[in-house]
Amino acid sequence: MTTTASQETTADEQGATGKGLGHYLIAHMREYGLLFALIAIMGFFEIVTGGTLLKPINITNLVLQNSYIIIMALGMLIVIVGGNIDLSVGSVMGFIGALSAVMIVEWQVSVPLAVLACLITGALIGAAQGYWVAYWAIPSFIVTLAGMLVFRGLSLWLLEGQSVGPFPREFQALSTGFIPDIFNVKRPNVTAIAAGVIAVAVIVWMGFAKRARNRAYGIEDEPFGLFVIRNVVIAWAFLFLVWKLATFRGLPNVLITMAVLTIIYAFITEKTTLGRRIYALGGNAKAAKLSGIRTERLTFLTFVNMGLLAALAGLIFAARLNTATPKAGFGLELDVIAAVFIGGASMSGGVGKIVGAVVGGFLMGVMNNGMSIMGIGIDYQQVIKGMVLLAAVIFDVYNKQRQA
Amino acid sequence: MRSLLEMRAITKTFPGVKALDSVDLEVREGEIHALVGENGAGKSTLMKVLSGVYPYGSYEGEILYDGATATFSDIKDSERHGIIIIHQELALIPLLSIAENLFLGNECASAGVIRWEETFRRTGDLLRKVGLKEPPGTPVERLGVGKQQLVEIAKALAKDVRLLILDEPTAALSESDSQALLDLLLELKGQGVTSIIISHKLNEVRRVADTITVIRDGSTVATMDASGEDVSEDRIVRAMVGRDMSQRYPDRERRAGEVLFEVKGWTVGHPEHTDRTAVHDVSFTVHAGEVVGIAGLMGAGRTELAMSLFGRSWGRDIRGEALLRGRPVDLSTVDRSVRAGLAYVTEDRKALGLILDETIQRNITLPNLGAVSRAGVVNEAEETQVSERYRQAMNIRTPSVFQKVMNLSGGNQQKVVLSRWLFTEPEVLILDEPTRGIDVGAKFEIYGIINALSAEGKGVVMISSEMPELLGMCDRIYVMNDGTFVGEFDAEEASQERIMSLIVTE
Numbered sequence: 001m002t003t004t005a006s007q008e009t010t011a012d013e014q015g016a017t018g019k020g021l022g023h024y025l026i027a028h029m030r031e032y033g034l035l036f037a038l039i040a041i042m043g044f045f046e047i048v049t050g051g052t053l054l055k056p057i058n059i060t061n062l063v064l065q066n067s068y069i070i071i072m073a074l075g076m077l078i079v080i081v082g083g084n085i086d087l088s089v090g091s092v093m094g095f096i097g098a099l100s101a102v103m104i105v106e107w108q109v110s111v112p113l114a115v116l117a118c119l120i121t122g123a124l125i126g127a128a129q130g131y132w133v134a135y136w137a138i139p140s141f142i143v144t145l146a147g148m149l150v151f152r153g154l155s156l157w158l159l160e161g162q163s164v165g166p167f168p169r170e171f172q173a174l175s176t177g178f179i180p181d182i183f184n185v186k187r188p189n190v191t192a193i194a195a196g197v198i199a200v201a202v203i204v205w206m207g208f209a210k211r212a213r214n215r216a217y218g219i220e221d222e223p224f225g226l227f228v229i230r231n232v233v234i235a236w237a238f239l240f241l242v243w244k245l246a247t248f249r250g251l252p253n254v255l256i257t258m259a260v261l262t263i264i265y266a267f268i269t270e271k272t273t274l275g276r277r278i279y280a281l282g283g284n285a286k287a288a289k290l291s292g293i294r295t296e297r298l299t300f301l302t303f304v305n306m307g308l309l310a311a312l313a314g315l316i317f318a319a320r321l322n323t324a325t326p327k328a329g330f331g332l333e334l335d336v337i338a339a340v341f342i343g344g345a346s347m348s349g350g351v352g353k354i355v356g357a358v359v360g361g362f363l364m365g366v367m368n369n370g371m372s373i374m375g376i377g378i379d380y381q382q383v384i385k386g387m388v389l390l391a392a393v394i395f396d397v398y399n400k401q402r403q404a
Numbered sequence: 405m406r407s408l409l410e411m412r413a414i415t416k417t418f419p420g421v422k423a424l425d426s427v428d429l430e431v432r433e434g435e436i437h438a439l440v441g442e443n444g445a446g447k448s449t450l451m452k453v454l455s456g457v458y459p460y461g462s463y464e465g466e467i468l469y470d471g472a473t474a475t476f477s478d479i480k481d482s483e484r485h486g487i488i489i490i491h492q493e494l495a496l497i498p499l500l501s502i503a504e505n506l507f508l509g510n511e512c513a514s515a516g517v518i519r520w521e522e523t524f525r526r527t528g529d530l531l532r533k534v535g536l537k538e539p540p541g542t543p544v545e546r547l548g549v550g551k552q553q554l555v556e557i558a559k560a561l562a563k564d565v566r567l568l569i570l571d572e573p574t575a576a577l578s579e580s581d582s583q584a585l586l587d588l589l590l591e592l593k594g595q596g597v598t599s600i601i602i603s604h605k606l607n608e609v610r611r612v613a614d615t616i617t618v619i620r621d622g623s624t625v626a627t628m629d630a631s632g633e634d635v636s637e638d639r640i641v642r643a644m645v646g647r648d649m650s651q652r653y654p655d656r657e658r659r660a661g662e663v664l665f666e667v668k669g670w671t672v673g674h675p676e677h678t679d680r681t682a683v684h685d686v687s688f689t690v691h692a693g694e695v696v697g698i699a700g701l702m703g704a705g706r707t708e709l710a711m712s713l714f715g716r717s718w719g720r721d722i723r724g725e726a727l728l729r730g731r732p733v734d735l736s737t738v739d740r741s742v743r744a745g746l747a748y749v750t751e752d753r754k755a756l757g758l759i760l761d762e763t764i765q766r767n768i769t770l771p772n773l774g775a776v777s778r779a780g781v782v783n784e785a786e787e788t789q790v791s792e793r794y795r796q797a798m799n800i801r802t803p804s805v806f807q808k809v810m811n812l813s814g815g816n817q818q819k820v821v822l823s824r825w826l827f828t829e830p831e832v833l834i835l836d837e838p839t840r841g842i843d844v845g846a847k848f849e850i851y852g853i854i855n856a857l858s859a860e861g862k863g864v865v866m867i868s869s870e871m872p873e874l875l876g877m878c879d880r881i882y883v884m885n886d887g888t889f890v891g892e893f894d895a896e897e898a899s900q901e902r903i904m905s906l907i908v909t910e
Contacts, residue, residue: 213785272780273773280770283759290717290748290756291771291824292739350761 021223028222029399030344032230034356038363039233045370052373053366056248059241064175064320066365067254068093068313069332070358073339074265075302075309077357080340081269082302083282083349084133084140087333088125088147089310094329095151096122096314101164101324104171111170119311125151126307127300134299148333156326165323175319177253188243189250196242199259200235207231254316261309266354278302282349338385339364342392363388407468408433408567408598414453414465423449425622426465431567431615436589436599438613438630440606441644442843446622447602451569455489456482470566486566490556492575498545502536503527505544506559530558534588548703550581557588568592568599574608575841578702578869579904586612604843606637618643644844653876654848656855658895660879661692663730664863665746665832670724672705672712682708682719684887690832690863695854697878698867699903705887706867707751710834714748715741728831742771747830749821751837751867753814757821760810764802765791767809767820772828794823799849815846822853832863839873851877871900883907 025032045053052058072089079086096118103114129147133140183190207227214221222230245251269275280288281295289295318324343360345352364385371381409431416424424446431437439447453463456476467474469485476482479489496505503523512522527540534554544552553573560568570589574582582605589599589612603609609616610630618626618640626643628635641652672683683705690696698706711718713726715738726735733744741748750756758767768791769776776787791805798819802812809820818838825833835854839847854877858864868874874881881898883891883906891906 216785271782271784273777273782274780276766276770276773276782279762280759280766283761284755286756287759288770290714290738290750292715292737292742293770294737294739350759 021226024223024226030396031356033395034342034344034359034363035230035233038359038366039237041363041366041370045366045373049370049373053370054244056244058369058373059244060248060252062362062365062369063245063252063255063258065369066361067175067252067258068317068320069335069339069365070258070361071261071309071313071316072306072332072336073343073357073361074261074354075306076336076340077343077345077352077354078265078269078278079140079302079306080337080345080347081282081349081352082278082299083285084299084302085337086129086140086144086147086303086306087337088129088144088151089306089313089336090329090332090334091148091151091155092122092125092307092310092329093314093317093332094327095125095155095158096311097318097324097328098155098158098164098326100171100315100318101167102158104167105164111168115171115174115315118315119308122311122314123304123308126304126310129307130300130303133303134296140303152330155328159324159326161326163323163325165321167319167322172319172322173253175252175254175316178249179251179253179256181250188246190246192242192246192251195251196239196246199242200238203234203238204231257312257316262354262358269354279350282351284350335364336361338389342389344396346396360392406433407431408470409454410468411450411454412466412468414450414463414467416449416453416458416463423622424453424463427619427622428624429617430627431598431600434593434596434598435614436593436601436612438609438616439600439602439619440604440609440616440640441619442845445619445644445843447619448571449622450619451489451571451600451602454482455479455487455569483563486564487569488560488563488565488567489569490553490560490571490573492572494549494552494556496544496552496555496559499543501541501543502531502538502547502555502558503540505555506530506540506562508559510563526562527558530561533561534558535584548581550577550584553577553581553585554588557585557592561592565597568597569602570599571602572604572841573601574603574605576702580701582608604841606640609640610635610637616640620644641844652844652848652872654852654855656695656858658879660694661861663689664692664694664728665690666727666730667713668725668727670709670713670726671722672708672719673721675718675720678720682887683712686724686884686887686889688882688889690865692861692863693858694879695858695864695866695877697874697881698865698884699871699874699881699907700869700884701907702869704884704907706884707836708887709884710748710836710865710867713741714738714746714834717748738771742828742830745829745831746834747825747828747832748834749825749836749838751840753817753821758809758817761808763806764795764800764809764812764820765805768794768805768823768827770824775827790827791823794827798823798853813842813846815842815849818842818846818850819853822850826857830862832865833857834865834867836867837869838866839868839870847873871903874898874903875900 042053072093076086076089099121100114100118103109103117104111109117129143132138132143179191181189181191211221211227269278277288277293277298280291280293281298285295314329317328321328339361340352340357341347341360342363343352343356343358345357367385367388368381371384407430409429411427411429414424414427415422427446427450429450441447452458454467456478459477460475474485476485497508500508506527507523512519512526524540531538531540534557536551536554536558538547538551544555547555557568573585577585586608589601593599601609601613613630616628616630616635617624620643666689668687670683670686671681674680674682686709688696700706708718712722713735716722716736717738726733728744735741735744735746754760759770765787769787773782776783776790788805794800795802795805800816800819800823802816809817812820838854839850842850854864854866866874866878875895875898879895881893881895881903882889883903885907893902
């Protein structure tokens with residue numbers, strides 16, 4: 001028996017652990033690859049657009065343009081990790097935008113009340129779809145495909161085929177507002193810089209705390225050199241972007257919304273029992289159920305959450321355009337889903353990270369933005385985006401096979 | 405008799421691991437050759453080399469097949485030469501008919517158009533050969549596992565098999581289905597088909613095999629003539645593990661305490677066939693510190709009984725009463741059952757037990773995450789300590805608890821599942837086929853764990869299809885057949901014959 005045992009152990013060791021920088025990089029190729037790809041693509045477009053990409057006004061634009069995709073990607077990641085998919089988010093987003101416009105512009109409902117009503121409606125829509133998926137075991141692809149058609153139709157009906165707007169300033173601030181400079185320097189915006197510095201400090205501090213914890217429990221850690229390089233790159237990128245934003249109008253409100261939501265959802269998925277159970281559900285629903293996890297309710301909740309975030313995205317989108325159009329949100333579900341898969345989630349569930357989805361969303365956003373600046377036609381843009389998505393997934397599958 | 409196959413000094417290396425180290429195997433024409441060895445010994449790898457899954461050139465050594473050097477490039481290639489392998493996991497398509505499955509990839513067709521009449525006629529012939537009476541148009545999903553296994557063999561016959569390789573063909577079969585399958589093998593042998601059978605069940609090997617080759621740690625350690633007088637199961641086991649297994653079941657002081665768990669009149673309806681009851685009026689008791697066995701054939705309703713008790717995870721219209729220490733307990737959901745002190749270790753650890761893509765640590769804490777969390781936030785440090793504790797206590801062989809479960813061997817996976825349920829601190833554990841598909845050494849360790857649990861005063865219910873295991877481990881054995889308990893034995897009075905006769909006469 002002992003000989004067999006030692007043989008097994010060597011085989012296992014081959015699988016994951018091992019020493020050395022190269023080995024570590026290969027084992028975590030996906031995470032570093034994504035970060036590297038984002039930087040490389042930004043660098044590429046910065047050069048070919050002659051420095052337009054990273055102009056303060058364009059960075060601000062990038063944030064505003066992609067905020068709603070990234071907010072929905074947070075919910076979509078959770079739905080996908082749970083082993084489902086939601087095709088209706090684009091339509092739901094458009095519908096909620098339409099609803100907000102009708103309430104605020106036509107019915108003169110106060111903005112806070114309308115926002116609250118829209119968020120609740122979004123959650124209810126998610127619940128209505130999640131109910132069939134969770135408790136009737138109808139494939140989410142079908143339920144949400146139906147939802148996509150239904151809410152597209154309802155948006156048209158609600159707006160009677162017309163655009164409705166404009167919104168009051170109060171509502172527009174959801175999207176196009178900026179955090180005022182409390183230090184009153186205005187340009188550069190000191191609040192923005194301070195926020196950036198604090199964010200970097202927290203990230204680095206958390207990195208060190210994690211290293212200390214890993215060491216205490218003998219968990220294999222990132223080689224120190226790599227840790228330093230990664231943190232320097234991230235810190236530099238953060239400070240660079242914040243500086244650019246600060247020299248324009250400061251931090252957009254949506255950036256804060258997005259950052260706070262990202263932190264909350266990263267915390268939920270990585271640190272809480274709720275998050276842990278969602279991964280277990282997606283990894284093996286039957287085993288999760290036999291471990292006492294209420295899988296139906298959990299699936300249901302992932303859809304309620306998705307509906308809520310789609311509603312928030314709808315409000316932000318309407319506020320940004322300052323009008324609700326019947327076509328708002330068409331096809332956006334595909335961008336959201338693409339962001340999640342580029343970010344490393346697995347179609348079969350149980351695998352994926354919030355940060356990955358956010359980076360994936362920005363990667364798509366930078367490509368959209370960069371190609372538009374270059375004047376590449378929408379035809380080629382679609383082709384290129386499609387190829388990038390395919391490449392990311394092939395890379396995943398290749399990695400998995402190589403490790404097996 | 406001349407030899408059909410000779411594998412000489414086969415060596416196969418994977419990066420960092422030598423899976424096969426100069427293995428020799430000689431199979432004579434028209435014999436049944438048994439290949440035995442612990443899990444991970446290299447049996448499957450050897451068969452993959454033979455069938456071309458690992459193509460010619462990716463291994464060292466020589467394969468002589470039918471007098472010539474074989475250079476198979478893939479499975480199709482070896483199949484053309486009449487070498488057909490039937491894997492443990494059946495490769496049939498459930499929704500297609502028997503006929504369609506038999507000729508899948510090998511259709512009777514002209515220019516891509518299937519000749520149905522010929523297909524059905526030939527299917528009829530083949531089914532008669534393997535002793536199946538089902539119409540050729542029956543969808544495979546309507547057949548039991550035993551019959552599906554026969555369809556697999558018919559599929560091999562459709563391809564003009566000369567050398568049939570069966571990987572653990574009876575692992576999922578009931579006693580009577582296994583017998584039927586072994587009889588068929590003997591019959592095919594009479595018709596000139598040579599077989600290699602990989603099996604853990606030594607009694608079966610002894611029954612059908614002409615020659616037995618034992619593989620250990622990637623090398624051939626013994627080849628025995630099965631008809632020889634001196635070939636005993638003990639001798640085979642000795643060769644497999646490389647040491648004397650004087651004791652296959654560890655000793656335990658038998659000392660049952662008060663009644664711990666009691667079930668009265670448990671009746672469970674079948675979830676799909678509303679007119680059937682899968683479990684009918686079952687009553688039993690488990691004392692503290694007792695190991696109670698449930699014997700029976702596959703399909704007798706043992707797993708259904710266990711899963712219906714554990715949070716009503718199976719069945720409908722469940723009636724009956726469950727008492728823990730004399731008080732009624734609420735077992736209506738898995739969560740409540742766990743909190744009441746019940747644990748169920750599934751028979752199907754890959755499909756129903758483990759989350760293969762997750763780490764050992766996360767698998768262990770799953771049902772009792774609350775114990776390592778505060779206000780819904782998991783304390784990962786504490787979690788690591790807990791799982792590290794179980795890794796050592798259960799002797800899970802892995803470099804760290806952050807290893808993904810799918811990288812572990814069957815025995816170690818089973819220890820992870822056991823750890824998970826021990827972490828819920830149960831009073832009563834229901835173990836469903838706890839040693840299925842794991843090697844002799846790991847089995848012994850699992851038996852040790854079971855004994856330790858009973859020494860702590862926990863009640864253990866052990867469901868097993870291996871009767872020697874029940875006889876070796878249990879204080880009392882219930883016999884289940886067709887959804888009801890048909891008998892109960894004390895350990896001293898039980899024997900395989902008495903149990904089996906209860907099952908067949910009822």
